[in-house]
């Protein structure tokens with residue numbers, strides 16, 4: 001990279017997005033480039049600012065749940081969960097055991113679905129078309145499972161304050177079992193297809209390296225932080241739900257193909273997390289009580305006492321936090337969502353100096369951002 | 377460390393600048409500091425060996441009409457495993473306080489967002505512009521008395 | 536020559552009579568190229584439609600183009616904000632005629648869940664560009680998108696391509712031709728060495 005910098009020609013500004021196939025939605029990047037070499041990147045966001053926080057203040061506590069779906073629309077269940085956790089902590093609601101297990105089930109399934117999209121579109125970004133079809137094929141199966149529990153494919157609103165909307169339908173557990181057994185083997189196929197592909201490794205290893213201290217400083221979380229070799233996961237550090245009862249690994253980037261914290265590491269963390277999620281689901285299916293309540297009694301006009309909480313949880317992109325202030329009425333005084341993608345994206349200018357444009361696309365894809373969550 | 381100890385530690389270092397410890401009936405306790413001292417307090421929180429708050433989890437603006445706007449900092453230490461909620465109140469007429477974006481880099485975009493939606497001015501911030509809304513937007517939408525626009529660049533907002 | 540094993544040698548050589556209109560419309564409707572234009576949640580559904588299980592290619596509309604200049608159909612999939620609206624208008628203007636717009640989801644149709652307090656959400660993309668097909672749903676199921684597409688094909692099937700010019704249009708065209716001819720006459724001829 002340094003050698004090519006000696007031959008400077010004229011620098012130009014290139015506008016990438018908001019309508020660009022590899023910016024994952026409506027992100028706009030302003031690049032300063034010298035030929036193919038990028039010398040500066042300025043991400044511009046806000047093209048999908050949908051005023052979710054205003055909605056949080058304008059309705060009752062329950063009315064916010066559908067809007068959390070639409071924040072991170074790839075992992076709607078996880079967003080529902082984070083919000084419900086915050087409200088439950090504020091109002092001291094105890095969730096029945098079976099509901100907690102169901103939450104983990106759908107949460108982890110959604111994590112797999114989200115990582116599948118990340119996997120598929122990452123292939124697309126780098127010019128591999130086939131993985132996309134493989135990934136979406138599996139994702140459809142997960143969506144079928146979700147459709148059975150709540151009737152929706154994308155925007156679920158399945159969580160309620162104090163539990164979930166309805167119990168699992170008949171035959172769901174069996175189908176879930178079948179899916180997990182099938183999917184575990186499928187991951188190996190993914191690896192053959194993309195992960196250990198020579199071209200893929202050359203395009204991702206040693207590209208976009210984020211050192212661990214930089215990742216912490218910029219507030220990166222989730223697979224991005226773990227890809228840099230930090231073993232941090234809210235599910236373990238500040239466990240919520242019934243996660244303490246489950247045994248699972250936290251995969252981290254180890255620099256197998258390049259250096260720690262490169263694109264390949266981040267990508268691989270996601271693949272390994274899918275495996276871990278499969279294990280979690282298996283454990284839950286085994287230890288879940290057969291029957292039981294799935295929803296605590298919460299009054300329609302739910303009024304938590306005065307106070308405020310910040311609750312974080314691990315969504316598929318990283319630490320998703322909700323900051324809620326209650327003034328004692330049935331409407332939140334303030335709802336603030338701390339979205340993982342926002343912090344994960346803001347590291348991009350710091351690491352992109354001297355990169356090729358094609359590598360910038362690879363780096364951006366490996367951060368796995370969702371614009372709905374960044375702009376809210 | 378517990379919140380009480382954290383409060384004492386801050387009080388010892390900063391004296392009058394640390395105003396109060398609020399422990400509401402439900403939810404998390406928070407420490408209010410004077411707005412002008414925010415940067416030093418933040419730096420102390422990050423650097424002091426017994427605190428080590430290396431993570432700024434969240435930075436939010438809150439509107440308390442008719443007098444105040446607040447900025448709330450949620451800190452977490454990944455080595456010591458404790459957390460702290462810092463609050464700073466600024467008057468609504470002149471909402472100004474020093475930036476912490478040099479202490480934690482992640483604060484950069486969060487502060488821009490608070491500026492965008494609440495109009496809180498962070499002095500010393502390198503690039504304090506609107507981040508979510510267009511540059512020519514009028515008003516600060518998350519303030520409680522925000523009036524919705526009727527028109528934006530010739531596009532009618534409601535039928 | 537393309538061979539079709541199933542159909543080969545089954546028919547005698549023949550000629551199909553049709554009108555030019557029908558022919559052109561048939562060509563147009565069976566190769567609608569949409570633009571890759573994901574805005575929000577609905578775009579994920581659009582991606583799913585493009586993938587294996589639903590397979591938009593069956594309707595000849597699977598060739599997603601990344602640039603407006605190559606596409607016929609703009610599927611506005613997602614919430615349109617004011618910041619984005621200005622871009623959308625420009626993208627629409629960059630598309631070549633004939634162009635069609637599908638508003639996918641209630642957000643693009645009318646503001647949807649963000650109607651009431653969405654200070655930054657455009658209440659329906661039809662406020663800035665003309666829309667041919669509205670597909671309701673939040674997000675619409677893939678089948679709904681297909682339905683919208685079939686409706687659009689139906690619309691194209693009944694379009695008139697060839698028609699007599701109205702006197703106004705005729706006069707405009709005549710005028711431009713005349714001007715053009717005048718201009719070309721005024722041009723100085725190329726130097727000798729460049730003349731073919």
Ligand code: SF4
Nearest residue numbers: 576577613640642673
């Ligand atoms: S219609 Fe629903 S799913 Fe589609 S963009 Fe709007 S909120 Fe998202």
